[in-house]
Amino acid sequence: MGRGKVELKRIENTTSRQVTFSKRRNGLLKKAFELSILCDAEVALVIFSPSGKAYQFASHDMDRTIGRYRNEVGLPNTQRTRTAEFWRTEIEDLRKLAESLEARHKHLAGEELLSLGLKELKQLERQIKAGVERIRSRKRRLFSEHINLLKIRQKALQDENANLQKMLHEATASSRFWGDLTSNAV
Structure with a gap:
Protein backbone atom coordinates (compact mmCIF):
# COMPACT_ATOMS: atom_id res chain seq x y z
CA MET A 1 0.00 0.00 0.00
CA GLY A 2 1.54 3.33 -1.09
CA ARG A 3 1.16 6.78 0.30
CA GLY A 4 -1.84 8.79 -0.61
CA LYS A 5 -1.59 11.85 -2.80
CA VAL A 6 -0.91 15.01 -0.79
CA GLU A 7 -3.01 18.02 -1.63
CA LEU A 8 -0.67 20.93 -2.34
CA LYS A 9 -1.86 23.90 -0.36
CA ARG A 10 -0.48 25.99 2.47
CA ILE A 11 -0.42 24.14 5.80
CA GLU A 12 -2.32 26.31 8.27
CA ASN A 13 -0.93 24.85 11.50
CA THR A 14 2.41 26.64 12.12
CA THR A 15 3.99 23.71 13.96
CA SER A 16 3.04 21.23 11.23
CA ARG A 17 4.21 23.72 8.58
CA GLN A 18 7.61 24.06 10.29
CA VAL A 19 8.03 20.28 10.64
CA THR A 20 7.11 19.75 6.97
CA PHE A 21 9.52 22.52 5.89
CA LEU A 35 22.34 14.47 -8.24
CA SER A 36 25.75 16.17 -8.10
CA ILE A 37 27.53 12.91 -7.15
CA LEU A 38 25.66 10.47 -9.41
CA CYS A 39 25.56 12.63 -12.54
CA ASP A 40 28.64 14.82 -11.98
CA ALA A 41 26.35 17.84 -12.29
CA GLU A 42 27.12 21.33 -11.06
CA VAL A 43 24.32 21.96 -8.58
CA ALA A 44 23.55 25.03 -6.48
CA LEU A 45 20.52 25.20 -4.22
CA VAL A 46 19.41 28.10 -2.03
CA ILE A 47 16.42 27.86 0.30
CA PHE A 48 15.01 30.62 2.50
CA SER A 49 12.84 29.59 5.42
CA PRO A 50 9.65 31.52 6.25
CA SER A 51 11.63 33.19 9.04
CA GLY A 52 14.28 34.35 6.55
CA LYS A 53 17.06 31.94 7.41
CA ALA A 54 19.09 30.79 4.40
CA TYR A 55 20.08 27.20 3.64
CA GLN A 56 22.32 26.34 0.72
CA PHE A 57 24.09 23.53 -1.04
CA ALA A 58 26.68 23.89 -3.79
CA SER A 59 28.58 21.07 -5.44
CA HIS A 60 31.13 23.63 -6.66
CA ASP A 61 31.74 27.30 -5.84
CA MET A 62 28.33 28.95 -5.38
CA ASP A 63 29.40 32.27 -6.96
CA ARG A 64 30.82 30.49 -10.00
CA THR A 65 27.61 28.50 -10.47
CA ILE A 66 25.44 31.61 -10.14
CA GLY A 67 27.71 33.43 -12.60
CA ARG A 68 27.34 30.57 -15.09
CA TYR A 69 23.58 30.71 -14.63
CA ARG A 70 23.49 34.45 -15.28
CA ASN A 71 25.62 34.08 -18.40
CA GLU A 72 23.38 31.27 -19.65
CA VAL A 73 20.16 33.19 -19.05
CA GLY A 74 21.65 36.48 -20.17
CA LEU A 75 21.33 38.35 -16.88
CA PRO A 76 24.07 40.88 -16.12
CA ASN A 77 26.37 40.07 -13.26
CA THR A 78 24.92 42.51 -10.73
CA GLN A 79 27.98 42.41 -8.50
CA ARG A 80 30.19 43.43 -11.41
CA THR A 81 27.63 46.08 -12.40
CA ARG A 82 27.44 47.36 -8.83
CA THR A 83 31.24 47.44 -8.63
CA ALA A 84 31.52 49.38 -11.89
CA GLU A 85 28.84 51.83 -10.72
CA PHE A 86 30.63 52.22 -7.39
CA TRP A 87 33.94 53.03 -9.10
CA ARG A 88 32.27 55.44 -11.55
CA THR A 89 30.71 57.27 -8.62
CA GLU A 90 33.99 57.18 -6.70
CA ILE A 91 35.89 58.60 -9.69
CA GLU A 92 33.32 61.38 -10.14
CA ASP A 93 33.46 62.26 -6.44
CA LEU A 94 37.26 62.35 -6.50
CA ARG A 95 37.24 64.48 -9.65
CA LYS A 96 34.91 67.00 -7.98
CA LEU A 97 37.08 66.99 -4.86
CA ALA A 98 40.22 67.59 -6.94
CA GLU A 99 38.56 70.52 -8.74
CA SER A 100 37.42 71.97 -5.42
CA LEU A 101 40.90 71.64 -3.91
CA GLU A 102 42.51 73.19 -6.99
CA ALA A 103 40.12 76.15 -6.79
CA ARG A 104 40.84 76.53 -3.08
CA HIS A 105 44.59 76.39 -3.73
CA LYS A 106 44.26 79.12 -6.36
CA HIS A 107 42.21 81.25 -3.96
CA LEU A 108 44.83 80.84 -1.23
CA ALA A 109 47.48 81.88 -3.77
CA GLY A 110 45.45 85.04 -4.55
CA GLU A 111 44.28 83.85 -7.97
CA GLU A 112 40.76 83.73 -9.45
CA LEU A 113 39.24 85.81 -6.65
CA LEU A 114 36.61 87.46 -8.88
CA SER A 115 34.19 84.55 -8.39
CA LEU A 116 34.24 84.98 -4.59
CA GLY A 117 31.75 87.11 -2.70
CA LEU A 118 32.46 89.28 0.33
CA LYS A 119 31.69 86.50 2.80
CA GLU A 120 34.03 84.04 1.06
CA LEU A 121 36.78 86.70 0.82
CA LYS A 122 36.53 87.45 4.56
CA GLN A 123 36.68 83.72 5.34
CA LEU A 124 39.69 83.35 3.04
CA GLU A 125 41.38 86.29 4.76
CA ARG A 126 40.81 84.68 8.20
CA GLN A 127 42.22 81.38 6.94
CA ILE A 128 45.30 83.09 5.52
CA LYS A 129 45.85 85.05 8.76
CA ALA A 130 45.55 81.84 10.79
CA GLY A 131 47.95 80.10 8.40
CA VAL A 132 50.48 82.93 8.63
CA GLU A 133 50.28 82.79 12.44
CA ARG A 134 50.90 79.02 12.41
CA ILE A 135 53.88 79.56 10.09
CA ARG A 136 55.33 82.27 12.35
CA SER A 137 54.83 80.10 15.42
CA ARG A 138 56.59 77.16 13.75
CA LYS A 139 59.39 79.45 12.59
CA ARG A 140 59.88 80.83 16.15
CA ARG A 141 59.92 77.29 17.54
CA LEU A 142 62.54 76.19 14.97
CA PHE A 143 64.70 79.27 15.70
CA SER A 144 64.44 78.58 19.42
CA GLU A 145 65.44 74.94 18.96
CA HIS A 146 68.34 75.95 16.70
CA ILE A 147 69.55 78.56 19.23
CA ALA A 162 89.35 74.55 28.48
CA ASN A 163 90.53 70.91 28.48
CA LEU A 164 92.97 71.58 25.65
CA GLN A 165 94.37 74.67 27.41
CA LYS A 166 94.76 72.65 30.59
CA MET A 167 96.58 69.89 28.69
CA LEU A 168 98.80 72.50 27.00
CA HIS A 169 99.59 74.12 30.36
CA GLU A 170 100.42 70.72 31.88
CA ALA A 171 102.58 69.79 28.89
CA THR A 172 104.41 73.12 29.07
CA ALA A 173 104.95 72.74 32.81
CA SER A 174 106.17 69.18 32.34
CA SER A 175 108.65 70.16 29.65
CA ARG A 176 110.04 72.92 31.92
CA PHE A 177 110.35 70.39 34.69
CA TRP A 178 112.32 68.01 32.47
CA GLY A 179 114.34 70.87 31.05
CA ASP A 180 115.30 72.01 34.55
CA LEU A 181 116.27 68.45 35.52
CA THR A 182 118.50 67.97 32.51
CA SER A 183 120.23 71.35 32.96
CA ASN A 184 120.91 70.60 36.65
CA ALA A 185 122.31 67.19 35.81
CA VAL A 186 125.00 68.57 33.51
Missing part, protein backbone atom coordinates in the same frame (compact mmCIF):
# COMPACT_ATOMS: atom_id res chain seq x y z
CA SER A 22 12.37 20.97 7.87
CA LYS A 23 11.78 17.44 6.53
CA ARG A 24 11.30 18.51 2.90
CA ARG A 25 14.27 20.90 3.07
CA ASN A 26 16.51 18.06 4.24
CA GLY A 27 15.13 15.80 1.50
CA LEU A 28 15.71 18.46 -1.15
CA LEU A 29 19.28 19.08 0.04
CA LYS A 30 19.92 15.31 -0.01
CA LYS A 31 18.55 15.01 -3.58
CA ALA A 32 20.75 17.91 -4.75
CA PHE A 33 23.81 16.21 -3.23
CA GLU A 34 22.91 12.85 -4.82
CA ASN A 148 69.41 75.96 22.02
CA LEU A 149 71.45 73.53 19.90
CA LEU A 150 74.01 76.26 19.17
CA LYS A 151 74.25 77.07 22.91
CA ILE A 152 74.84 73.39 23.69
CA ARG A 153 77.49 73.25 20.96
CA GLN A 154 79.11 76.44 22.28
CA LYS A 155 79.25 74.99 25.79
CA ALA A 156 80.80 71.76 24.49
CA LEU A 157 83.39 73.71 22.49
CA GLN A 158 84.21 75.90 25.49
CA ASP A 159 84.66 72.79 27.64
CA GLU A 160 86.86 71.20 24.98
CA ASN A 161 88.89 74.43 24.70
Whole structure:
Protein backbone atom coordinates (compact mmCIF):
# COMPACT_ATOMS: atom_id res chain seq x y z
CA MET A 1 0.00 0.00 0.00
CA GLY A 2 1.54 3.33 -1.09
CA ARG A 3 1.16 6.78 0.30
CA GLY A 4 -1.84 8.79 -0.61
CA LYS A 5 -1.59 11.85 -2.80
CA VAL A 6 -0.91 15.01 -0.79
CA GLU A 7 -3.01 18.02 -1.63
CA LEU A 8 -0.67 20.93 -2.34
CA LYS A 9 -1.86 23.90 -0.36
CA ARG A 10 -0.48 25.99 2.47
CA ILE A 11 -0.42 24.14 5.80
CA GLU A 12 -2.32 26.31 8.27
CA ASN A 13 -0.93 24.85 11.50
CA THR A 14 2.41 26.64 12.12
CA THR A 15 3.99 23.71 13.96
CA SER A 16 3.04 21.23 11.23
CA ARG A 17 4.21 23.72 8.58
CA GLN A 18 7.61 24.06 10.29
CA VAL A 19 8.03 20.28 10.64
CA THR A 20 7.11 19.75 6.97
CA PHE A 21 9.52 22.52 5.89
CA SER A 22 12.37 20.97 7.87
CA LYS A 23 11.78 17.44 6.53
CA ARG A 24 11.30 18.51 2.90
CA ARG A 25 14.27 20.90 3.07
CA ASN A 26 16.51 18.06 4.24
CA GLY A 27 15.13 15.80 1.50
CA LEU A 28 15.71 18.46 -1.15
CA LEU A 29 19.28 19.08 0.04
CA LYS A 30 19.92 15.31 -0.01
CA LYS A 31 18.55 15.01 -3.58
CA ALA A 32 20.75 17.91 -4.75
CA PHE A 33 23.81 16.21 -3.23
CA GLU A 34 22.91 12.85 -4.82
CA LEU A 35 22.34 14.47 -8.24
CA SER A 36 25.75 16.17 -8.10
CA ILE A 37 27.53 12.91 -7.15
CA LEU A 38 25.66 10.47 -9.41
CA CYS A 39 25.56 12.63 -12.54
CA ASP A 40 28.64 14.82 -11.98
CA ALA A 41 26.35 17.84 -12.29
CA GLU A 42 27.12 21.33 -11.06
CA VAL A 43 24.32 21.96 -8.58
CA ALA A 44 23.55 25.03 -6.48
CA LEU A 45 20.52 25.20 -4.22
CA VAL A 46 19.41 28.10 -2.03
CA ILE A 47 16.42 27.86 0.30
CA PHE A 48 15.01 30.62 2.50
CA SER A 49 12.84 29.59 5.42
CA PRO A 50 9.65 31.52 6.25
CA SER A 51 11.63 33.19 9.04
CA GLY A 52 14.28 34.35 6.55
CA LYS A 53 17.06 31.94 7.41
CA ALA A 54 19.09 30.79 4.40
CA TYR A 55 20.08 27.20 3.64
CA GLN A 56 22.32 26.34 0.72
CA PHE A 57 24.09 23.53 -1.04
CA ALA A 58 26.68 23.89 -3.79
CA SER A 59 28.58 21.07 -5.44
CA HIS A 60 31.13 23.63 -6.66
CA ASP A 61 31.74 27.30 -5.84
CA MET A 62 28.33 28.95 -5.38
CA ASP A 63 29.40 32.27 -6.96
CA ARG A 64 30.82 30.49 -10.00
CA THR A 65 27.61 28.50 -10.47
CA ILE A 66 25.44 31.61 -10.14
CA GLY A 67 27.71 33.43 -12.60
CA ARG A 68 27.34 30.57 -15.09
CA TYR A 69 23.58 30.71 -14.63
CA ARG A 70 23.49 34.45 -15.28
CA ASN A 71 25.62 34.08 -18.40
CA GLU A 72 23.38 31.27 -19.65
CA VAL A 73 20.16 33.19 -19.05
CA GLY A 74 21.65 36.48 -20.17
CA LEU A 75 21.33 38.35 -16.88
CA PRO A 76 24.07 40.88 -16.12
CA ASN A 77 26.37 40.07 -13.26
CA THR A 78 24.92 42.51 -10.73
CA GLN A 79 27.98 42.41 -8.50
CA ARG A 80 30.19 43.43 -11.41
CA THR A 81 27.63 46.08 -12.40
CA ARG A 82 27.44 47.36 -8.83
CA THR A 83 31.24 47.44 -8.63
CA ALA A 84 31.52 49.38 -11.89
CA GLU A 85 28.84 51.83 -10.72
CA PHE A 86 30.63 52.22 -7.39
CA TRP A 87 33.94 53.03 -9.10
CA ARG A 88 32.27 55.44 -11.55
CA THR A 89 30.71 57.27 -8.62
CA GLU A 90 33.99 57.18 -6.70
CA ILE A 91 35.89 58.60 -9.69
CA GLU A 92 33.32 61.38 -10.14
CA ASP A 93 33.46 62.26 -6.44
CA LEU A 94 37.26 62.35 -6.50
CA ARG A 95 37.24 64.48 -9.65
CA LYS A 96 34.91 67.00 -7.98
CA LEU A 97 37.08 66.99 -4.86
CA ALA A 98 40.22 67.59 -6.94
CA GLU A 99 38.56 70.52 -8.74
CA SER A 100 37.42 71.97 -5.42
CA LEU A 101 40.90 71.64 -3.91
CA GLU A 102 42.51 73.19 -6.99
CA ALA A 103 40.12 76.15 -6.79
CA ARG A 104 40.84 76.53 -3.08
CA HIS A 105 44.59 76.39 -3.73
CA LYS A 106 44.26 79.12 -6.36
CA HIS A 107 42.21 81.25 -3.96
CA LEU A 108 44.83 80.84 -1.23
CA ALA A 109 47.48 81.88 -3.77
CA GLY A 110 45.45 85.04 -4.55
CA GLU A 111 44.28 83.85 -7.97
CA GLU A 112 40.76 83.73 -9.45
CA LEU A 113 39.24 85.81 -6.65
CA LEU A 114 36.61 87.46 -8.88
CA SER A 115 34.19 84.55 -8.39
CA LEU A 116 34.24 84.98 -4.59
CA GLY A 117 31.75 87.11 -2.70
CA LEU A 118 32.46 89.28 0.33
CA LYS A 119 31.69 86.50 2.80
CA GLU A 120 34.03 84.04 1.06
CA LEU A 121 36.78 86.70 0.82
CA LYS A 122 36.53 87.45 4.56
CA GLN A 123 36.68 83.72 5.34
CA LEU A 124 39.69 83.35 3.04
CA GLU A 125 41.38 86.29 4.76
CA ARG A 126 40.81 84.68 8.20
CA GLN A 127 42.22 81.38 6.94
CA ILE A 128 45.30 83.09 5.52
CA LYS A 129 45.85 85.05 8.76
CA ALA A 130 45.55 81.84 10.79
CA GLY A 131 47.95 80.10 8.40
CA VAL A 132 50.48 82.93 8.63
CA GLU A 133 50.28 82.79 12.44
CA ARG A 134 50.90 79.02 12.41
CA ILE A 135 53.88 79.56 10.09
CA ARG A 136 55.33 82.27 12.35
CA SER A 137 54.83 80.10 15.42
CA ARG A 138 56.59 77.16 13.75
CA LYS A 139 59.39 79.45 12.59
CA ARG A 140 59.88 80.83 16.15
CA ARG A 141 59.92 77.29 17.54
CA LEU A 142 62.54 76.19 14.97
CA PHE A 143 64.70 79.27 15.70
CA SER A 144 64.44 78.58 19.42
CA GLU A 145 65.44 74.94 18.96
CA HIS A 146 68.34 75.95 16.70
CA ILE A 147 69.55 78.56 19.23
CA ASN A 148 69.41 75.96 22.02
CA LEU A 149 71.45 73.53 19.90
CA LEU A 150 74.01 76.26 19.17
CA LYS A 151 74.25 77.07 22.91
CA ILE A 152 74.84 73.39 23.69
CA ARG A 153 77.49 73.25 20.96
CA GLN A 154 79.11 76.44 22.28
CA LYS A 155 79.25 74.99 25.79
CA ALA A 156 80.80 71.76 24.49
CA LEU A 157 83.39 73.71 22.49
CA GLN A 158 84.21 75.90 25.49
CA ASP A 159 84.66 72.79 27.64
CA GLU A 160 86.86 71.20 24.98
CA ASN A 161 88.89 74.43 24.70
CA ALA A 162 89.35 74.55 28.48
CA ASN A 163 90.53 70.91 28.48
CA LEU A 164 92.97 71.58 25.65
CA GLN A 165 94.37 74.67 27.41
CA LYS A 166 94.76 72.65 30.59
CA MET A 167 96.58 69.89 28.69
CA LEU A 168 98.80 72.50 27.00
CA HIS A 169 99.59 74.12 30.36
CA GLU A 170 100.42 70.72 31.88
CA ALA A 171 102.58 69.79 28.89
CA THR A 172 104.41 73.12 29.07
CA ALA A 173 104.95 72.74 32.81
CA SER A 174 106.17 69.18 32.34
CA SER A 175 108.65 70.16 29.65
CA ARG A 176 110.04 72.92 31.92
CA PHE A 177 110.35 70.39 34.69
CA TRP A 178 112.32 68.01 32.47
CA GLY A 179 114.34 70.87 31.05
CA ASP A 180 115.30 72.01 34.55
CA LEU A 181 116.27 68.45 35.52
CA THR A 182 118.50 67.97 32.51
CA SER A 183 120.23 71.35 32.96
CA ASN A 184 120.91 70.60 36.65
CA ALA A 185 122.31 67.19 35.81
CA VAL A 186 125.00 68.57 33.51
